[in-house]
Structure formats: C-alpha cells, structure tokens
Amino acid sequence: MKALKIKGEALFTHPLFITLVALLCCALWGSATPFIKIGYGLLLPEKDVPSTILFAGIRFFFAGVLTVVIFSIARKKFLYPKVENYGKIAIVSAFQTVLQYIFFYVGLANTSGVKGTILTGSSTFFAILVSSLMFKLEKLNAKKILACVLGLSGIVVINLTGLNLTMNFLGDGFCIFSAISLAVSSTLIKIFSKDEDPVTISGYQFILGGAVMIIIGLCFGGEINLGSGKGIAVLVYLAFLSAIAYSLWGILLKYNPVSKVTIFSFTTPIFGVLLTSLLLTEDSNVGIINLIAALLLVCLGIFILNYQPKKKGNSVKNENN
DSSP, X not given: OGGGGOOTHHHHTOHHHHHHHHHHHHHHHHHHHHHHHHHHHHHOSSOOHHHHHHHHHHHHHHHHHXXXXXXXXXXXXXXXXXXXXXXXXXXHHIIIIIIHHHHHHHHHXXXXXXXXXXXXXXXXXXXXXXXXXXXXXXXXXXXXXXXXHHHHHHHHHHTOTTOOOOOOIIXXXXXXXXXXXXXXXXXXXXXXXTTSOHHHHHHHHHHHHHXXXXXXXXXXXXXOOTXXXXXXXXXHHHHHHHHHHHHHHHHHHHHSOHHHHHGGGGGHHHHHHHHHHHHOSSOOOOOHHHHHHHHHHHHHHHHHHHOOOOOSSSOOOOTTO
C-alpha cells in the first residue's frame, strides 16, 4: 500500500524514479552526438568555429522557447521567472550554455573525438568536487570518490582504442573547462532551485545563452543554411531533447544531492557510442568487450553511490551519503 502513496517530493527522491529519469536524460544527451554530426552536414556551409557556435546558439534558443511553451501548457499557466532571480538565471546561463558549449566546440575542434569524450565525461567528477568542496552542499567521502573513479574508468575503457595521451591547451584544456562549467552549473541549479522553479531556470537560461551564442557566431562570420527540411527537423529534435533533458535534470537536482544525480552522467558517452553506431555509417571503433566492461564499471559506480542499507525503524533521509 505504501508504494501507491508515492507522490510529490517522495516521488522525486524515489530511487527508481531517479534512475529512470536520469537514464532518459543521458540517453537524450547521448543521441545529440550523432544528430549534431548529421546537422553539420545538412546546415553548415563551412564547419568552422563561428558557424558551430551559431548552430548551437539557434539550437539552445529554441530549446528555451520549447521548454517555456511545453511546460506552460502542461501546468496551465505561463512560466516566467521572478524579477529577483534574473541575475541567477544569467549566471546559470553563462556556465551551462555559453561557457560550456563555447569551450566544448572549440576544444573538440582541436582534439580527437576520443579524448574529447573522456575529458568532457569528467564533468561528473568535477560536479561532486564542486558541490562538496566549493559550495559545501554535501560531504566528500570514500564511496563518492570510488563511484567517480569507476564511472570515469568506464569512459576510458570505451575509448581505449588508439588513445593518444598527449595534451594541448586549446583542445584538451578547453574540453576540461567545458566539463568544469557544466559541473558548476549543476551545483548552481541545485542552489537556485530553492527560490525558483528549475524548469523556469532551464528555459530562460537557454533563451539567454542561445541569444548570446547567436550574436557571437554572427559577429565572427558564422553561417547556417536553413533551407533544408531535414536539417530543420534535426535542429528541432536537438532543441527538443535539450528542453526535456535539462528540465528533468533540474527537477532531479532540486530534490536530490548533486552526487546522486550527476553520477548517471557517466552513461551519456555509452549511449552516445551506441546511438552513433546505429545512426551513422562511420566506424565507432568500439569493441564489444570494451562496451560490456564500460557498462559494468559505470553500473557498479552508480550502484555504489546510491546503495543504502536498510535501517530498522523509521528511515532517515541523509543527503551526505
């Protein structure tokens, strides 16, 4: 009978709900990789940095519009932020959309896809460090460190073939900065969602960040061809997945410790490899042994972080586990 009474905050903190929603978000983000590559071929006359930033800006601007429209209809009221939270939304936008994706696109243009995947996948580890050490939202313990090591090991395993360990600042360094920007934004959403609806934060930070990226892309000569029906369909899908995934992710962060949510981000590169293999003709160069080992490592890390032995008597919520 108790299971039937799961609602409200109890639903958002239920392990099964967290797992299913987090994996859905990561699967959507994983699907972005092949669709971005398809979009490059359909929409970009020249695949240079300004054009990719313009492409991303249009994607995220419309992701914000979709977020506001979809959830306004679902809740039967227009979503808009409180005046006192405009600055908070601007801060989240700077880290989650503008800085993260400018660093990501510039970094990826100057390093291999293999190394880019590994380095940006480290955002989960940075998120736990930022949440624990910088903002003091939770305690850093051996269980969290072990979970992060296992998850990051899974990303390394799935990308082992042909790995080049040399590093350069503009490529590898920018990918790390992208991961740090995402980590900081996850923690900020956790903090700011106490005073503002996380869906509202997600929608309006996308609109603001997308507009900034569009201006940057245009100012530096970026070009995009919107005459392709297939290209527009890809752009709409990318906007849709960002709207849904980041909104649901924000809801999870509002009601749960940062570490419990962000640990699932280690599955995003795995989804990316699987979906890229299905949707693109290019060779992913990932062996079945690597894939199975990566899945086992990531799942073990998620299990270790989320496992809590049952206690006798009333259960007590402990966000520092």
